[in-house]
Amino acid sequence: MTSTVGKPPTHNAPAVLARGFLTGSVIGASLTAFISGCVVESAQLAILGLLLPAVYGLLFFLFTLPRRAREAAVVPxxxxxxxxxxxxxxxxxxxxxxxxxxxxxxxxxxxxxxxxxxxxxxxxxxxxxxxxxxxxxxxxxxxxxxxxxxxxxxxxxxxxxxxxxxxxxxxxxxSDSPAGCADGLLTLFGLLLGVAAVLLLFRADLFDVDAEEGESGPFRRPAISASSSTTVVTSATGTVNLGPGQSMLDEGELRRAIESLTRGANTRRALTVVVQDRSLTVVFAPAGVETAGFDPRSLPYDRVPGLVQKAGAGVGSPRGWQLAVDGVTGSLTLRVVVTGDGGTGVLEADGQGRVLRRSGG
Missing domain, CATH: 2.40.50 (OB fold (Dihydrolipoamide Acetyltransferase, E2P))
Structure with a gap:
């Protein structure tokens, strides 16, 4: 029993690639929304992360129902x-x-x-x-x-x-359509695009970028304005943005900014503190975990301007600086980075502001 070979049918490659891209987008968006919602205590984001895959599955079922019905009607x-x-x-x-x-x-x-x-x-x-x-x-x-x-x-x-x-x-x-490199790349691209879409659409809730516009989320405390600065405290972070003509290197400015985030009921421990010329960001330890992090009020405020000056020695005309304080492991580490026309200077100090090492510049 022999006969000639017929032309093999081809799979619908564009449909397979589009399905992989959409699936990756839904996975990236739903996971990012659910995890972010749990971290920032946003019920809206968490529910969105749960609803996205359910809605996508329902739409996929309805969209493919006619095709599956036609295939089921074919007698093998x-x-x-x-x-x-x-x-x-x-x-x-x-x-x-x-x-x-x-x-x-x-x-x-x-x-x-x-x-x-x-x-x-x-x-x-x-x-x-x-x-x-x-x-x-x-x-x-x-x-x-x-x-x-x-x-x-x-x-x-x-x-x-x-x-x-x-x-x-x-x-x-x-018997199965080959996955191929293009399918995998499109799925990965869709996943990254889904992550980026959630971060972009909900950036106000996640990163508090709406502080200057006076917006408030369901878990954000009222903003406090003093000396042309804006202070915003959420369940996970606290930020202070200074007005024009002010700097965290001004005498007493960094201390006042820290105290505005830690006074009264907000005396929580911090995991990290990031200071730039006109901004301060404090990442608080999770509520109920009293042993994690450090007291941000214990920072050596008076030594910060000197540390920034030492780190920037030799970098030419300074363009910007940043102080990052890490206390997750228990002991404080201060890392100062100054960028200038002549390069970048890096300095590390302990919790008392004593210089441990310096490089660059």
Whole structure:
């Protein structure tokens, strides 16, 4: 029983790539929204992270329903096939996934070669061998969906025992669409785009960038204005932005900024403190964890201007500076970075403001 090989049908590559891109976008956006909502205590973000995959799954189900209905209405065709090769590809249970390469010879259609993957019970595995004849079923419009019939009817079982099937030339069609590099890259791009979309749309809640506009979220305390500065305290962070003509290096300015974030009921411990010329950001330790972090009021305020001056020695005309204080491990570490026309200077000091090392400049 031989016949010519028909042209293998092609998979819908654009649809597969678009589906991978959308799936990656939904995964990135939902995970980012849910985790961010838990961190900043935003019920809106957390619920959005849970709703996104549910809505996407429902839309995908409805969109593919007509296609799946059409495919289900197609009557599968039964044919004989010869096993060209087989290889177990893993599995630790009684059913072992086996990759078959088959030459299928329908009675009234061109023969074709196809590669399929199917679970076979360990007890039945010896029944399949290279050169053996098996009974298969496949949709006429999707021959790459070929499946081996494990319990054929007596008629087909007799035909498989008495009929010779020749090998079909040509490359084997795959039972699954190959993922490919483009599919993986588009999925990754979609994931990153979903993350970026959530961070951009909810940047006010996540990064408090709306402080200067006077907006307030459900978990943000009222802003306090003093000396042309803006102070915003949330459940996770506190920020102070100075007005024009002011600097954190001015006498007593850094101390006042720290105290504006830590007075009264806000006397919480900090994990990190970041100071720039006109801004201060304090990341507070989680509520209820009293042993983590450090008291931001213990910083050596009076030594900060001198540390910035030492770090910037040799960098030319300074363009900007930053002080980062880290106390997660228990001992305070002050790191000062100053950038200028002549390079970058870095200085590290301990909790008392004593210089430990200096580089650059």
């Amino acid at each position: 065709r039964t044919a004989l096939a010869v096993v060209e090769s087989l290889k177990a590809v893993g599995g630790e249970t009684s059913d072992v996934p086996v990759r078959f390469e088959l030459s299928v010879a329908p009675d009234d259609a061109p023969a074709f070669r196809v590669e399929v993957r199917q679970d076979i019970n360990l007890v039945e595995l010896p029944d399949y061998r290279v050169g053996g004849i098996v009974v298969v079923e496949y949709p006429p419009d999707r021959p790459w969906k070929t499946r081996i019939v494990k319990r054929p009817t007596p008629e087909w079982e007799e035909r498989a025992a008495t009929t010779r099937v020749d090998s079909a030339p040509g490359p084997a069609m795959k």
